[in-house]
Amino acid sequence: MVIVPSIDVSRGRVRFPSGDALEMEPRDLAATFVADGAEELHLVDLDGAERGDYANLPLLSDIARASVGVPCRLAGGLASLDRAAGALDAGFAGVLFSSAVFAEPTLLRSIATLADRAIVEIESKAGGLAPRGGGAELVARALGIDSVGAAVEAVDAGIRALYVIDLETEGGLGGPALALLGRIRQALGPRADTVALHTGGGVRNLADIAALARFGAASVVVGRALAARRFTLADAKTAAA
Numbered sequence: 001m002v003i004v005p006s007i008d009v010s011r012g013r014v015r016f017p018s019g020d021a022l023e024m025e026p027r028d029l030a031a032t033f034v035a036d037g038a039e040e041l042h043l044v045d046l047d048g049a050e051r052g053d054y055a056n057l058p059l060l061s062d063i064a065r066a067s068v069g070v071p072c073r074l075a076g077g078l079a080s081l082d083r084a085a086g087a088l089d090a091g092f093a094g095v096l097f098s099s100a101v102f103a104e105p106t107l108l109r110s111i112a113t114l115a116d117r118a119i120v121e122i123e124s125k126a127g128g129l130a131p132r133g134g135g136a137e138l139v140a141r142a143l144g145i146d147s148v149g150a151a152v153e154a155v156d157a158g159i160r161a162l163y164v165i166d167l168e169t170e171g172g173l174g175g176p177a178l179a180l181l182g183r184i185r186q187a188l189g190p191r192a193d194t195v196a197l198h199t200g201g202g203v204r205n206l207a208d209i210a211a212l213a214r215f216g217a218a219s220v221v222v223g224r225a226l227a228a229r230r231f232t233l234a235d236a237k238t239a240a241a
Contacts, residue, residue, distance in 0.1 A: 001213045002040055003236040004073070005033040006200065006223030007063070009056045010046040016224045029227065030063045034070050036233040040093075041067055042200070042221045045076030049098070049133035052077065061090040073119070075163075077133015081110055088117060096163055099123040100134025102150050103141035105157065112158030119161040119198060120154050122147050124180055130167055151184045161196040161218070169202035176208050177201065181215060206231050206239040213240040 007026050008015055014022040014029055022029070030041060043063060048054040054076070064072035071093035077100070078084055084095040096119045101107045111118050123130055124147035131139045151162055164184060166177035177199050185192045199212060200221025209231075212220050220240075226233060 001217050001240045002219040003038075003209070003233060003240060004040045004042045004198075004200070004219050004221045005036075005038050005226050005233065006042040006044060006221045007033075008044040008046050008223060009060060010050075012056060012059060014227070015046060016227075022227055024227075026059060027063055027066070030067060033226070033233065034067055037237070038070055038233060040219070041070055041072045042223075043072050043074055043092075045074070047076075049075075049077030052133065052135065054083070057087070057090070061087075061092070064091040064093075075121070077131075079107070079134030079138055081107075084111075084114065084118070088114075093117065094119060096121055098131045098134035098139075099129045099145075099150065100131035100138035100142045102129060102131075102145050102153065103138040105153070108154060108157035108159060112160075116161065118159070119163045119196075120159050121163045121165065122151050122154075122180075122184070123165055123167055124177070125167040132167075147180065148183050148187045152187050155188060155191055155195055160194065161198060163198045163200065163221075165199060165201045167201070174202045174204075176203055176212055176220070178211060178215060181217065204230075206235055209236050209239040 009026050043060045045056040073094045074087045074092045075096035077098045079098045079100045094117045099121045128144040129142050131142050169175050196218035198219045199217050203222050
């Protein structure tokens with residue numbers, strides 16, 4: 001399991017989903033994570049997710065290009081193939097698509113053509129999708145779709161990587177989405193072995209990291225806990241081994 005440090009940016013500053021800010025420049029935080037041995041970085045444009053304003057994209061692209069040898073994923077309410085293509089051209093190794101894309105089945109099939117450069121989010125709240133960005137119309141149509149059913153639909157459409165997150169625990173260190181991951185794996189049956197199940201949000205401690213590793217998650221995104229030095233990246237890697 002890969003430990004993927006997250007850098008969430010709003011108005012050019014680091015900000016956690018909980019709303020807390022960190023007095024450190026995004027570039028400096030990225031450099032710190034790379035120096036600590038990060039194998040990947042998860043870069044989030046919070047303004048893009050919340051308002052459809054991707055003013056942070058040049059900054060995040062600079063970080064992706066500067067992080068030589070460390071692949072960077074872009075997240076932040078993306079639901080457009082054109083924007084995803086632009087991000088890949090700008091130096092990102094992969095793109096996470098908002099669960100708003102479940103409003104349009106043909107869009108899922110198009111996303112599948114990006115193969116391992118595309119990860120589709122299962123942003124879940126109380127068992128239903130709760131997309132964070134992707135356009136008001138798509139969000140309204142995807143809102144409340146059964147999260148487990150959406151995961152199965154994505155795999156049916158050819159998606160081979162999912163990012164599973166429980167929004168009820170994400171912002172406040174409330175624990176990882178193990179229960180939801182388990183339900184998705186069960187619903188996929190034998191096909192679960194062909195799908196990379198990524199996750200993030202809510203990680204509190206090294207025990208959570210170890211539990212996700214035992215589950216077999218492909219990666220776990222950790223932001224606040226690493227930035228606040230609740231544990232180090234090296235500690236997390238040891239717990240995941």
